[in-house]
Amino acid sequence: MHKDSLVVFSGRPDRITDAPLNGPIHINSTHYGDGQLIYGRYGNETWQQLELAISDLEGGKTLVFSSGMAAISAFLNTLSPGSRIVALKNGYAGTLLWLKNANESGRFNVEFVDTSDTATLLNSVLGADVLFLESPTNPLIEVVDLPVVIPFAKNIGCAVVVDNTFATPLNQNPIKMGADVVVHSLTKYISGHSDIVLGSITTNDDSLYSKLDLERKLGGGIAGPMESWLALRGLRTLSVRLEKSQDNAIKIANRLNNSPFINKVMYPGLESDPFHSRASSFMTGFGAVMSFEINGTAEQAEQICLSSNLVAYATSLGGVESLWERRRRIKSEMTNIPENLIRLSVGIENVEDLWDDISSSICKVLG
Numbered sequence: 001m002h003k004d005s006l007v008v009f010s011g012r013p014d015r016i017t018d019a020p021l022n023g024p025i026h027i028n029s030t031h032y033g034d035g036q037l038i039y040g041r042y043g044n045e046t047w048q049q050l051e052l053a054i055s056d057l058e059g060g061k062t063l064v065f066s067s068g069m070a071a072i073s074a075f076l077n078t079l080s081p082g083s084r085i086v087a088l089k090n091g092y093a094g095t096l097l098w099l100k101n102a103n104e105s106g107r108f109n110v111e112f113v114d115t116s117d118t119a120t121l122l123n124s125v126l127g128a129d130v131l132f133l134e135s136p137t138n139p140l141i142e143v144v145d146l147p148v149v150i151p152f153a154k155n156i157g158c159a160v161v162v163d164n165t166f167a168t169p170l171n172q173n174p175i176k177m178g179a180d181v182v183v184h185s186l187t188k189y190i191s192g193h194s195d196i197v198l199g200s201i202t203t204n205d206d207s208l209y210s211k212l213d214l215e216r217k218l219g220g221g222i223a224g225p226m227e228s229w230l231a232l233r234g235l236r237t238l239s240v241r242l243e244k245s246q247d248n249a250i251k252i253a254n255r256l257n258n259s260p261f262i263n264k265v266m267y268p269g270l271e272s273d274p275f276h277s278r279a280s281s282f283m284t285g286f287g288a289v290m291s292f293e294i295n296g297t298a299e300q301a302e303q304i305c306l307s308s309n310l311v312a313y314a315t316s317l318g319g320v321e322s323l324w325e326r327r328r329r330i331k332s333e334m335t336n337i338p339e340n341l342i343r344l345s346v347g348i349e350n351v352e353d354l355w356d357d358i359s360s361s362i363c364k365v366l367g
């Protein structure tokens with residue numbers, strides 16, 4: 001089945017008479033007997049439905065967690081002390097801060113590299129135990145050359161983890177390219193309605209799966225059944241939401257790119273973007289998050305975000321609602337992100353309404 005069928009089909013109850021089309025929300029802390037589930041921190045049938053659906057899309061076995069960061073930290077907690085990790089220099093601020101702290105405390109030996117530069121990356125992977133990637137990256141929307149980097153790392157015995165949140169399983173499947181682990185912030189595109197926080201991790205390595213399962217049981221970062229059900233409900237429309245968002249995004253990126261008030265637009269869908277040909281060679285879509293630097297100051301970027309009527313000034317991304325923010329207002333954001341950079345997550349609204357709102361907000365402040 002194609003992936004746009006799987007998002008609709010996977011993770012449903014068996015088709016027997018009087019079975020419901022959608023599984024119930026299992027609100028329970030315990031289960032009868034000595035079976036698979038036992039206790040509410042060990043297993044839950046609503047998690048399992050969502051896990052099956054993500055597994056079908058990414059290839060491998062999935063565990064859902066209370067957040068994307070819970071999934072990421074559960075994985076990192078399975079690594080031996082002293083592990084050598086090569087990680088992206090530009091990426092999700094929460095992941096980077098976690099790794100930076102683990103490096104400073106001496107728990108892991110982490111090297112942060114520019115993962116968009118393939119030669120540098122291949123060189124640093126030599127001798128590493130784990131390569132931690134994100135592609136496209138947050139918030140600079142850089143694309144890693146996954147079809148080159150993943151097999152190279154695997155060949156020298158380095159495990160590869162890819163945070164696939166920005167691409168979604170519809171635009172690329174890193175496990176099918178040879179990666180060991182895929183993580184998602186389900187908070188973003190997969191749930192898609194800016195209403196829950198949830199995460200997942202998928203792997204095709206059975207021994208790692210068991211370690212992660214134990215990490216979830218003992219770490220306790222378990223998903224709520226209600227959130228799991230909502231994520232599965234959101235997943236059903238992922239393909240149409242993503243398609244509309246991407247259609248809107250390319251139009252808006254092109255218009256921003258031609259605006260005298262904008263210095264630089266970062267979006268791999270643009271032909272002028274340095275990652276356009278790389279992304280086109282293996283991704284089936286460019287996603288719908290872009291960043292741009294305005295021809296103005298941090299204060300003006302802030303004013304632009306506050307001036308909009310339709311686009312909401314809020315953090316996060318991947319929902320049906322368009323959101324934007326000046327990234328550096330977040331204190332934990334990396335200091336190499338320009339102060340006047342705005343990250344825009346394009347939603348599924350009418351593109352002309354979006355452009356009217358975006359262009360008039362920009363003109364009001366810079367015009």
Ligand SMILES: *Cc1c(COP(=O)(O)O)cnc(C)c1O
Pocket residue numbers: 067068069070092094095134138163165166184185186187188197198199
């Ligand atoms: C949001 C995000 C995370 C963290 O996920 P939470 O669900 O907020 O914990 C991790 N990686 C990327 C790329 C993200 O955008």
